[in-house]
Amino acid sequence: MPPTDKIESAEAMPEVSGNTSEECVAAVDIGGTSLRIALADMTGSVLAERSASTVGVREAAAVIETIREGILGLLEQSGRSRGHLRAVAAGAPGITDVDAGVVVATSYLMGWRRVPLRDLLEKGLGVRAAVENDVNLGAIGEQWRGAARNVRDFVFLAIGTGVGAGIVLDGEIFRGTGWMAGEIGYMLVPGTSTDPVADGDAGNLENLIGGEGIRAQWQRLWDAGGIVLPRDLRATEVFDQARAGSLSADSVLQRSARMLGFAIYNMWLMFNCPLFVLGGSVGMHPALLEAAQTYLRELCGEAGPDLATSSLGTQAQLTGAVRLAIDRANAD
Amino acid sequence: MPPTDKIESAEAMPEVSGNTSEECVAAVDIGGTSLRIALADMTGSVLAERSASTVGVREAAAVIETIREGILGLLEQSGRSRGHLRAVAAGAPGITDVDAGVVVATSYLMGWRRVPLRDLLEKGLGVRAAVENDVNLGAIGEQWRGAARNVRDFVFLAIGTGVGAGIVLDGEIFRGTGWMAGEIGYMLVPGTSTDPVADGDAGNLENLIGGEGIRAQWQRLWDAGGIVLPRDLRATEVFDQARAGSLSADSVLQRSARMLGFAIYNMWLMFNCPLFVLGGSVGMHPALLEAAQTYLRELCGEAGPDLATSSLGTQAQLTGAVRLAIDRANAD
Numbered sequence: 001m002p003p004t005d006k007i008e009s010a011e012a013m014p015e016v017s018g019n020t021s022e023e024c025v026a027a028v029d030i031g032g033t034s035l036r037i038a039l040a041d042m043t044g045s046v047l048a049e050r051s052a053s054t055v056g057v058r059e060a061a062a063v064i065e066t067i068r069e070g071i072l073g074l075l076e077q078s079g080r081s082r083g084h085l086r087a088v089a090a091g092a093p094g095i096t097d098v099d100a101g102v103v104v105a106t107s108y109l110m111g112w113r114r115v116p117l118r119d120l121l122e123k124g125l126g127v128r129a130a131v132e133n134d135v136n137l138g139a140i141g142e143q144w145r146g147a148a149r150n151v152r153d154f155v156f157l158a159i160g161t162g163v164g165a166g167i168v169l170d171g172e173i174f175r176g177t178g179w180m181a182g183e184i185g186y187m188l189v190p191g192t193s194t195d196p197v198a199d200g201d202a203g204n205l206e207n208l209i210g211g212e213g214i215r216a217q218w219q220r221l222w223d224a225g226g227i228v229l230p231r232d233l234r235a236t237e238v239f240d241q242a243r244a245g246s247l248s249a250d251s252v253l254q255r256s257a258r259m260l261g262f263a264i265y266n267m268w269l270m271f272n273c274p275l276f277v278l279g280g281s282v283g284m285h286p287a288l289l290e291a292a293q294t295y296l297r298e299l300c301g302e303a304g305p306d307l308a309t310s311s312l313g314t315q316a317q318l319t320g321a322v323r324l325a326i327d328r329a330n331a332d
Numbered sequence: 333m334p335p336t337d338k339i340e341s342a343e344a345m346p347e348v349s350g351n352t353s354e355e356c357v358a359a360v361d362i363g364g365t366s367l368r369i370a371l372a373d374m375t376g377s378v379l380a381e382r383s384a385s386t387v388g389v390r391e392a393a394a395v396i397e398t399i400r401e402g403i404l405g406l407l408e409q410s411g412r413s414r415g416h417l418r419a420v421a422a423g424a425p426g427i428t429d430v431d432a433g434v435v436v437a438t439s440y441l442m443g444w445r446r447v448p449l450r451d452l453l454e455k456g457l458g459v460r461a462a463v464e465n466d467v468n469l470g471a472i473g474e475q476w477r478g479a480a481r482n483v484r485d486f487v488f489l490a491i492g493t494g495v496g497a498g499i500v501l502d503g504e505i506f507r508g509t510g511w512m513a514g515e516i517g518y519m520l521v522p523g524t525s526t527d528p529v530a531d532g533d534a535g536n537l538e539n540l541i542g543g544e545g546i547r548a549q550w551q552r553l554w555d556a557g558g559i560v561l562p563r564d565l566r567a568t569e570v571f572d573q574a575r576a577g578s579l580s581a582d583s584v585l586q587r588s589a590r591m592l593g594f595a596i597y598n599m600w601l602m603f604n605c606p607l608f609v610l611g612g613s614v615g616m617h618p619a620l621l622e623a624a625q626t627y628l629r630e631l632c633g634e635a636g637p638d639l640a641t642s643s644l645g646t647q648a649q650l651t652g653a654v655r656l657a658i659d660r661a662n663a664d
Contacts, residue, residue: 153509167602169506176604177485178635183601188594188631190526196630262520269515270499270602272508298528299520303510 022080025329026071026125027321028090029134030054032108032161035066039074040322042086042329044145047078049318060115064124071125085127089325090117091134091317093162095179101131104179107200130328134158135182136173137320138310139166142277144323146312153273156310157184157264159283163206167271185210189262191255208259211235211282217252239287257288261295268305279310354412357661358403358457359653360422361466362386364440364493367398371406372654374418374661376477379410381650392447396456403457417459421657422449423466423649425494427511433463436511439532462660466490467514468505469652470642471498474609476655478644485605488642489516489596491615495538501603517542521594523587540591543567543614549584571619589620593627600637611642 024047029036031054038049050073052066067090075082094106101118105111121129132140139156142148148156148168156166165182167174175181185203188194192204207213214235222231227248229241241249264276278289286309293307312319356379361368363386370381382405384398399422407414426438433450437443453461464472471488474480480488480500488498497514499506507513517535520526524536539545546567554563559580561573573581596608610621618641625639644651 165602169501174501174603177606178604181602181604183604186601187598188521190520190522190524192522194522194594196633262526266519266598267602269518270497270513270599271506272510272513272515274509301528 022084023086023329024075024078024080024084025086025322025325026067026074026088027318027325028067028070028088029137029317029321030063030090030092030109031134032093035063035070036318037067037070037074038318038322039071039078039080040325042326044319044322044326046318046322047080048074050074054109057109058111060112060117060120063109064120067121068124082126085125086329087128087130087325088121088125089130089132089137089321089328090121091132091137091321092117093134096131096133096136097179098130098132098175101129103131111200128328128331130324132173132320132324133164133166133175133179134317135164136166136175137318137324138279138312138316139168139173139277139320140323141312141316141319141321142279142310143168143171145319146316147277147308147310148275151275153271154275154277155182155264155267155271155273156277156279156316157283158280159209159211159260159278159288160280161211163203163210163280165267169271169273184263184267187263187266189259189266191259191262205259205263209256209263209282214238214252214256214282217255218249221248221252235282236285239282239285243287253287253291257291258295260288260292261299264292264296264305264307265299268300273305275306275308277308277310279313279316281314284309284313354416355418355661356407356410356412356416357418357654357657358399358406358420359650359657360399360402360420361469361649361653362395362422362424362441363466364425367395367402368650369399369402369406370650370654371403371410371412372657374658376651376654376658378650378654379412380406382406386441389441390443392444392449392452395441396452399453400456414458417457418661419460419462419657420453420457421462421464421469421653421660422453423464423469423653424449425466428463428465428468429511430462430464430507433461435463443532460660460663462656464505464652464656465496465498465507465511466649467496468498468507469650469656470611470644470648471500471505471609471652472655473644473648473651473653474611474642475500475503477651478648479609479640479642480607483607485603486607486609487514487596487599487603487605488609488611488648489615490612490648491541491543491592491610491620492612493543495535495542495612497599499603501605516595516599519595519598521591521598523591523594537591537595541588541595541614546570546584546588546614549587550581553580553584567614568617571614571617575619585619585623589623590627592620592624593631596624596628596637596639597631600632605637607638607640609640609642611645611648613646616641616645 036051039047092103093108095104103115135158163185185206187205242253424435427436435447467490495517517538519537574585
């Protein structure tokens with residue numbers, strides 16, 4: 001992705017209203033349980049934001065309607081009219097064909113299959129739309145305004161409930177022939193199961209470093225007895241307890257960090273990129289980064305890549321969607 | 333890499349002699365123990381070939397002299413003069429900076445470090461030169477005239493004594509920031525050691541699927557007793573014996589094939605490419621391909637990539653070098 005010249009040169013933009021400073025784009029991050037929408041001006045500054053639940057929502061039409069209502073509300077809130085909206089970009093949590101604008105498959109949203117999200121958004125909102133995989137949007141966000149500014153080759157690792165990678169090579173998102181590049185939740189490293197994964201199940205690596213996997217490891221330890229902390233800890237709470245001195249919590253942390261170190265090492269061997277950015281609620285925990293870094297250094301020595309925490313945090317995907325929407329607005 | 337238009341349109345080539353049909357390029361494959369040289373016409377047809385030993389050779393100047401003598405001999409043999417030679421391309425078995433034309437490091441050739449191979453070749457031969465990693469040349473060869481014709485994204489796996497990958501994405505070799513992309517001999521998969529590898533030692537995966545690793549596994553089995561076959565079998569002979577019904581040989585084959593299946597699966601998750609081409613003396617054994625395919629299918633199901641054997645075999649690297657030399661000759 002080129003730097004921000006395009007975005008900052010307002011004269012290059014076709015006008016849709018007399019006052020270009022009122023022009024804006026909408027960014028949408030469709031998650032498994034909620035949907036976030038931001039309105040941003042043409043330099044990328046966020047004007048207003050809101051969220052809505054997607055729990056139990058299956059119909060794409062219902063999601064589009066929620067997005068439409070949300071954007072109209074944000075336009076009103078920021079004193080803009082529909083004519084000021086130039087484009088919308090949405091991130092989806094699944095395999096996304098960005099050329100066709102189609103969400104090919106996702107295990108969220110009650111299992112969308114081949115949903116023509118871009119066309120639905122264009123029809124529903126009457127503006128240009130673009131769609132992208134949500135982890136790839138996180139990578140775009142980090143590259144534009146986050147921890148990977150001015151880095152041509154890097155991998156953004158989103159580690160939350162699920163685990164995925166957004167791969168940037170020669171400055172561009174690398175998506176693969178079937179739009180599935182970076183599905184690292186299924187990676188096999190020493191210590192993972194080697195069993196084939198059934199459709200919809202968590203991947204072998206995800207089971208060890210994803211939020212649900214860490215929680216499950218903690219509960220298995222707890223069930224085995226001898227632990228004084230509560231049984232129902234979230235992954236980040238397990239890591240907090242590890243930092244606070246709990247040896248049992250630390251054993252879970254170390255195991256996850258070691259597997260993560262193996263996975264990053266393997267990716268580094270493949271891509272030979274100088275930077276890995278850790279994002280997602282689990283991935284951003286400092287204890288995980290520190291421990292993974294130790295394991296990675298053992299393997300790579302001095303030649304290894306840098307590990308950095310996402311500097312955009314929970315805003316990474318939405319920031320990437322803002323950038324994508326601006327690019328879509330400015331495309332020929 | 334674009335298709336062969338460039339190569340077939342003779343009118344686009346600057347002439348260096350009155351008779352363009354006499355023009356030619358030289359391709360060199362510098363190996364750990366031998367050096368192969370081919371002379372080819374400007375359509376890529378090989379005119380003549382020879383090889384020389386590199387055992388005990390350390391000085392780059394001595395290697396250049398061997399190459400120079402070899403090329404002069406081939407020119408004479410094919411009834412051509414030095415003026416007909418348009419360019420030379422050489423593949424080196426190590427980390428190669430193709431922009432600077434430098435072999436950064438190799439564990440062969442008694443450990444070359446920062447050898448300016450391109451400049452040395454240009455000086456020694458008085459023509460344009462290009463250098464590339466030898467496994468990448470194998471990938472270029474397969475893409476041009478081998479098993480990966482018309483495939484935009486694929487990985488060429490060279491499995492011989494060592495193990496490496498040549499990665500082609502969007503039709504171009506992907507080399508990584510430090511020219512080391514595809515160093516899969518070090519990959520960690522279930523069953524490999526997780527110990528850090530000392531400088532110059534074989535990688536964790538290489539130890540299990542490389543020729544020397546397979547030989548060592550066989551010898552450990554043999555030392556443990558109860559095996560009627562000879563102790564000193566090469567990797568391909570172990571695979572032959574597995575096909576002939578030896579259960580102990582089959583156990584080595586299955587272990588290697590399973591690790592190879594894991595490694596290809598991991599690469600497929602990263603690159604999501606539709607094709608993997610197996611080359612190198614060990615990689616081309618049909619028993620390994622068959623068994624690896626079985627393990628890979630278990631993991632990927634129907635969605636997985638195709639596995640194919642190199643169709644150029646031992647000529648893959650040299651064919652890639654011919655292509656690189658022709659491109660170098662025709663560059664502006």
